[in-house]
Amino acid sequence: MNNPAVLEQLISALRCLPGVGPKSSTRMAYHLLQRDREGAQKLAASLQQALDKLAHCDYCNNFSEHSACSLCQDSQRDKSILCVVEMPTDLMMLENTRSYQGQYFVLMGKLSPMDGIGPKDIHLDTLLKRAQDPAIHEVIVATNFTSEGEATAHYIGQMLKSRGIQVSRIARGLPMGGEIEYVDSGTLSTALLERKAVT
Amino acid sequence: MNNPAVLEQLISALRCLPGVGPKSSTRMAYHLLQRDREGAQKLAASLQQALDKLAHCDYCNNFSEHSACSLCQDSQRDKSILCVVEMPTDLMMLENTRSYQGQYFVLMGKLSPMDGIGPKDIHLDTLLKRAQDPAIHEVIVATNFTSEGEATAHYIGQMLKSRGIQVSRIARGLPMGGEIEYVDSGTLSTALLERKAVT
Numbered sequence: 001m002n003n004p005a006v007l008e009q010l011i012s013a014l015r016c017l018p019g020v021g022p023k024s025s026t027r028m029a030y031h032l033l034q035r036d037r038e039g040a041q042k043l044a045a046s047l048q049q050a051l052d053k054l055a056h057c058d059y060c061n062n063f064s065e066h067s068a069c070s071l072c073q074d075s076q077r078d079k080s081i082l083c084v085v086e087m088p089t090d091l092m093m094l095e096n097t098r099s100y101q102g103q104y105f106v107l108m109g110k111l112s113p114m115d116g117i118g119p120k121d122i123h124l125d126t127l128l129k130r131a132q133d134p135a136i137h138e139v140i141v142a143t144n145f146t147s148e149g150e151a152t153a154h155y156i157g158q159m160l161k162s163r164g165i166q167v168s169r170i171a172r173g174l175p176m177g178g179e180i181e182y183v184d185s186g187t188l189s190t191a192l193l194e195r196k197a198v199t
Numbered sequence: 200m201n202n203p204a205v206l207e208q209l210i211s212a213l214r215c216l217p218g219v220g221p222k223s224s225t226r227m228a229y230h231l232l233q234r235d236r237e238g239a240q241k242l243a244a245s246l247q248q249a250l251d252k253l254a255h256c257d258y259c260n261n262f263s264e265h266s267a268c269s270l271c272q273d274s275q276r277d278k279s280i281l282c283v284v285e286m287p288t289d290l291m292m293l294e295n296t297r298s299y300q301g302q303y304f305v306l307m308g309k310l311s312p313m314d315g316i317g318p319k320d321i322h323l324d325t326l327l328k329r330a331q332d333p334a335i336h337e338v339i340v341a342t343n344f345t346s347e348g349e350a351t352a353h354y355i356g357q358m359l360k361s362r363g364i365q366v367s368r369i370a371r372g373l374p375m376g377g378e379i380e381y382v383d384s385g386t387l388s389t390a391l392l393e394r395k396a397v398t
């Protein structure tokens with residue numbers, strides 16, 4: 001091996017990125033050092049800043065620079081309804097429909113026993129506390145219609161209903177196996193409007 | 200858009216990586232922040248360190264922490280022969296064959312008019328100076344047998360021969376369109392031994 005140690009360290013560090021193996025981490029390192037040092041500098045700084053400044057909103061669990069994110073601090077929004085999504089991207093997709101004005105809770109994942117991801121890993125204890133806020137009158141579960149998303153919805157439904165909390169699931173307006181991130185606004189909007197109470 | 204600014208900055212900064220579009224940069228950012236903050240911290244530090252410490256060897260143009268890399272400083276190696284390769288990976292592949300004991304010059308690319316990469320971008324002026332060192336008796340051109348690698352070899356061959364420097368090309372032991380990085384040691388070793396003088 002004739003690469004300098006700091007180059008080997010960079011190649012190995014790039015492998016923390018999902019989907020990046022030894023060949024592509026090597027190609028990435030050469031590209032950055034050879035053709036885009038400015039981009040590399042920006043990336044190093046952005047990573048450090050994100051690590052230093054980003055935590056989770058105490059209310060919705062989304063990434064936030066403050067203990068309450070701007071959405072949770074928005075007094076214009078409906079405080080009586082809470083929509084549960086898997087990822088921040090899903091929240092943004094729902095916001096883009098402009099058909100929902102309530103609160104959110106971002107699980108930052110989904111139940112996935114195969115990957116060792118259980119109820120604690122998706123912050124269901126925090127969700128339960130949040131859902132028990134007397135201001136909340138309904139929880140809409142908007143996890144994906146994949147098998148893991150459905151299992152997560154079922155688990156959350158049972159957990160909340162057993163505490164007497166009203167829970168609904170967005171309508172299956174999405175195609176089977178569909179993911180919220182990839183669906184058009186109209187379909188998503190219908191799915192929200194046609195939500196059904198969990199029985 | 201409801202992402203905090205520092206998160207948006209990170210997502211956008213990740214797009215400096217080759218082959219990373221908006222969807223995968225978003226997935227990468229979430230993964231790092233949610234599941235691998237330690238890896239992200241290491242990546243930020245490694246990037247910064249590589250940018251601060253890595254430059255190019257004055258002799259072979261490979262990445263190096265010093266003005267002369269360890270290979271160029273090795274007094275055991277043959278000073279009379281210079282092998283020109285496209286990328287550091289190619290140099291390492293050649294070293295792995297253990298059948299070459301001379302010097303190297305790493306172009307850090309290849310001629311590619313379509314991408315606006317000309318002779319200056321692959322440091323041919325530096326190569327010319329290096330090849331004119333009286334200690335050098337032969338230059339072996341070991342660029343890939345792709346159309347761009349062949350064009351680069353031709354250009355270098357003409358440039359050096361017109362100055363009376365002896366130039367050879369590694370033998371076409373590699374398959375057509377083959378790249379040095381992906382070939383086995385034996386084939387590469389034969390290609391080196393059977394090199395032919397450029398006529």
Ligand SMILES: [Zn+2]
Pocket residue numbers: 057058059060061062064068069070071072
């Ligand atoms: Zn929030």
Ligand SMILES: [Zn+2]
Pocket residue numbers: 256257258259260261263267268269270271
């Ligand atoms: Zn060197």
